[in-house]
Amino acid sequence: xxxxxxxxxxxxxxxxxxxxxxxxxxxxxxxxxxxxxxxxxxxxxxxxxxxxxxxxxxxxxxxxxxxxxxxxxxxxxxxxxxxxxxxxxxxxxxxxxxxxxxxxxxxxxxxxxxxxxxxxxxxxxxxxxxxxxxxxxxxxxxxxxxxxxxxxxxxxxxxxxxxxxxxxxxxxxxxxxxxxxxxxxxxxxxxxxxxxxxxxxxxxxxxxxxxxxxxxxxxxxxxxxxxxxxxxxxxxxxxxxxxxxxxxxxxxxxxxxxxxxxxxxxx
Numbered sequence: 001x002x003x004x005x006x007x008x009x010x011x012x013x014x015x016x017x018x019x020x021x022x023x024x025x026x027x028x029x030x031x032x033x034x035x036x037x038x039x040x041x042x043x044x045x046x047x048x049x050x051x052x053x054x055x056x057x058x059x060x061x062x063x064x065x066x067x068x069x070x071x072x073x074x075x076x077x078x079x080x081x082x083x084x085x086x087x088x089x090x091x092x093x094x095x096x097x098x099x100x101x102x103x104x105x106x107x108x109x110x111x112x113x114x115x116x117x118x119x120x121x122x123x124x125x126x127x128x129x130x131x132x133x134x135x136x137x138x139x140x141x142x143x144x145x146x147x148x149x150x151x152x153x154x155x156x157x158x159x160x161x162x163x164x165x166x167x168x169x170x171x172x173x174x175x176x177x178x179x180x181x182x183x184x185x186x187x188x189x190x191x192x193x194x195x196x197x198x199x200x201x202x203x204x205x206x207x208x209x210x211x212x213x214x215x216x217x218x219x220x221x222x223x224x225x226x227x228x229x230x231x232x233x234x235x236x237x238x239x240x241x242x243x244x245x246x247x248x249x250x251x252x253x254x255x256x257x258x259x260x261x262x263x264x265x266x267x
Contacts, residue, residue: 008057014233015035016064034237037241041244042055074125088111090103103151
């Protein structure tokens, strides 16, 4: 029960410390939604002594959710407008298909100007949307000519993010293989460095089999234990309500098991 409650408290701390990955993943908005889902799930707890520690967290969570509700709505609306801008620019490039071909620069300009004409946020009541407008309009006026060029040149992407992602994955793979922070000495070998340690696939298999099976399984169990927290956070980010409900179900099952054990000892 203590371990389950620890995971629930970890979920609450994670909600208020969510990191952002711009441009489309906003940690503050995701954290608020996660915290609201946790609060809604915890309100379903039965009122009994075994759940007192969990129910003590509810007033602080409810206060945080209520105080930031208007700001979360403003940020959510700003995020929606950002997605509309991305759809207008047909970004990212993977969304461009045969059913959704690339438009000409003139079409993109007309659609973007129409969006700008519709967007008039209140700077006092919607600071997040006002900040988006202050960044969006000057940027579009200053760089639209250069940005729209890619729509008139077949095969020219609007950005180099996919290429940068490929290089980052290659560098990260080299670091995992070599244990070195710098990837410059391994540039000629790259992610295939491990294959150069063996003369053939048979030799490579022989090297792998040098590790005893029990030692391998022990390290796998240790790795699974270390990865449990990361996996919990991953599930929490994608399905916060279901994750918390699963923990609460485990907590309830453990309470029943302890009560049954206590009754058996009494008898």
